[in-house]
Amino acid sequence: MVGAMVGARWWGLDGGGSMVGGWAASMVGSRTGSRILRGDPRVRDVKFWFWGLLFASVVVAGCAEDAARGTDAAAARDAGAPDVAADVGEVDAGEVDAGEPDAAVCEPVCEGRSCGSDGCGGSCGACEGVCLEGTCLVSERCPPVGPFGTEEGEVAADAVLLDCEGNEVRLHALCDAEIAWVFEFADWCSSCRRFARDDVERLWQEYAAQGVAGYFVISTDADFNPATQELCTEVRDRYGLSMPVLFDPDANLQSALGIGRNAWNIILGEGMEIRWKARYSDRMVPERLDEALAHDAM
DSSP states (O other): OHHHHHHHHHHHHHGGGHHHHHHHHHHHHHHHHHHHHHTOHHHHHHHHHHHHHHHHHHHHHHHHHHHHHHHHHHHHHHHHSOOHHHHHOOOOGGGSOOOSOOTTSOOOOOTTOSSSBOSSSSBSOOOSSEEETTEEEOBTTBSOOOOBOSSTTSBOOOOEEEETTSOEEEGGGGTTOSEEEEEEEETTOHHHHHHIIIIIHHHHHHHHTTTOEEEEEEEEOTTSOBOOHHHHHHHHHHHTOOSOEEEOTTOHHHHHHTOOSSSEEEEEETTTEEEEEEESOGGGHHHHHHHHHHHHHO
């Protein structure tokens, strides 16, 4: 009874400290309670240590609660944070800089061409008829089926020639041209060299503009040997020729047209008809070309 009273009195005196008085009174009885009322030093020591322990417990509990709240907040942030890798996405292969192309790689050129060589050893396409400078030419007379001959008015047989890059070019590729002019050149022939130097390119520019097709064919070199690819390039550059320059190391043109190996001019009509051929006839070429064009225009 006295302990309870003492505890109540201590509450009134010390506020929140009444818990200590109540504990002391209930545990030790009225004698200890009377000591509390008298302000016994031992009781004051108990009160001091009790409050110290209580304060430490509150601090530790508060820190633990703050740590838990911090952990929960971090987890919430992690759960709601966007996935950086997902936002970045996969890199489009097309957006990767492939760098500059290797200069050594051959680039095929087939723009505007439906057939013939692509410049890299491949083809831009095949033709049922004849391929002339990248264009498929189809007519009822092409490709020629014969009979073939070597005289004027007859149909010329085919001949396999080579261009200055070493590619095969066929005589019958001229089949669908309304008019074609073929000049056979030998490097040992002085009149051939003079004609090539003074007239061939000028005539070619004039008549190609009117639809005439043609070949400049090299048969032999200055030592009477069969023409080579190197000679083909050298002659073309020597005379600045834009007319297609070919070489004939196997004399195929001579067999197809029944001609010798130098200074021949031949005019062919559509279907490879031999319209005119003559040797050492440079001055006659413009006249014969004009006649052939006029005939086809009728």
